[in-house]
Amino acid sequence: MHGNGETSGELPTAQLVAVADRNAGNGTRHTVKIRDVRKAFGSFQVLDGLTFDFADDAITTILGPSGTGKSVLLKHVVGLLEPDAGQVMVFDQDIWSASERERQELRKSFGVLFQDGALFGSMNIYDNVAFPLRKHTRKPESEIREIVMGRLEEVGLLAAAKKAPGEVSGGMKKRAGFARALVMNPKVVLFDEPDSGLDPVRTSLLNDLILKVHKEHGGTYVLVTHDIQTARKVSDYIGVLWKGKLVHYGPAKEALDSPKPFVRQFLSGNSVGPLGMD
Template identity: 50%
Template sequence: MGIEVVVEGLTKSFGTQTVWHDVTLTLPPGEVSVMLGPSGTGKTVFLKSVIGLLKPERGRVLVGGVDMVNSPERDIYEARKLFGLMFQDGALFGSMNLFDNIAFPLREHTRKKESEIRRIVMERIDMVGLLGSEGKLPGEISGGMRKRAGLARALVLDPQIILCDEPDSGLDPVRTSYLSQLLIDLNAQIDATMLIVTHNLDIAATVPDNMGMLFRRELVAFGPRELLLTSREPVVRQFLAGRRAGPIGMSEEKDEATLARERRDPADTATAPPRIVPQLEPSEGLPPRRAVQRRRARVLEMWDQLPPHAREAIKSGLTAVPVRGEPV
């Protein structure tokens, strides 16, 4: 099972520019979480801070008893082995075929025999649907295949935490749909904790157990997917609806005069109540996701802290679990 990631009071700046401050959240073990936000809000910076590739000025990231911000570098290096990281472009070596690209972490960080490496690599290649392509160079395959190869490489060290940086970048809607299903299928098979950084609304609507959103240098919210999908926060509703009207502007947040003008035009600001689509389930033949039952128990524990609209959405998805004695 994946392990819990606890983020406490994280603040990151570059020079005088604050990227975000006082970010606090917990990635539940074995669950799939998504971090949303407009371009330039520091989603990738957050992901790199979680794994210890960037050093925030304040706060902690606790992973298996190690603080990825403040612990000695040798401890951070060891804890980093718990992670698998999927980069936007796959980050493959252009001179290596897919097999050697995927085998690279095993050859670099373990003393396994080549026969064992081949078994592991071929299992991961099969897992992401690339059997038959292992001898090809990255330049000979499509962008979607490169992303799947990057994901296979992230899996070879059996990570307990998988971080995906905009896995949909550059993919058409059909390939994005396949990738979304692949992420759910992987979670069903390995039960790893997963954090996906994206601004893709289809992934946000169908993949995660939990959702968060960064905007104006803050974490707007983080919690069960229904909390954000039914949110009344203007910035969340604007982002999820993909509308121009709202706090998000083209370059940065809008000024108060623009927002006031939009508020005077009800037709421009009106948005339909969000429709929550069912979360993806594992493909036929795969085991059910173990995270589902854990999530149900966790959500019921926080029931009293959730707003009414989120409760109603959650109840509709918990048909097998009674809520505080009420029929569902």
């Protein structure tokens, strides 16, 4: 931290905790809480003391330049990376104080849509979506079929159920990955740059789908992106990362109207400001 945080634009920890306390007081619930999380790879400090909560039944978008720690943060939330310091709280439990078995159970509450959909090339779309149910439950195949076909219908992929991932478009792979992320009825859904590799129209359609499904089912959605239009369209809350620090967090309108130099520059795409080519 630099002084009171205004020099670098980062949000002071005390202010973040105050925001969390205020949200708790107004009834906002937090399934996922981040407390002073730090992570370095060698001498490179990727996350440098992040503290904030993700509001339940809301879509929180994490923005920031490439390489600023957005995807690393998601891996901490789902328990794939252990922080060097700090806590990741899920359902009020520090996931790294839990046993490996408890951590595996907690992960069942998460759905994850990876950048490229991360589909198994040897399985068709149907079997890709059914995979979590077959691996983590003892449901009969008839019940699995009912669930999978329902999710495929929800994302508009019933006609592609028997196709291989290599036979469908990039947008269809994303939708299949979304269906798989939802198939266990997760409390938390994480999106790692879902708009990556999509043209503007398909990005907009995917955003519409995210909004539609969230409206129908609720849940804590956390979406990592660097696409400003996506953030404008889907976000209830926006967090902005820069150099491993949280420089803004709050309701979407606050971020979009922020006077902070970095936040204003990044959200406007202006070449003039603290963010350069380095």
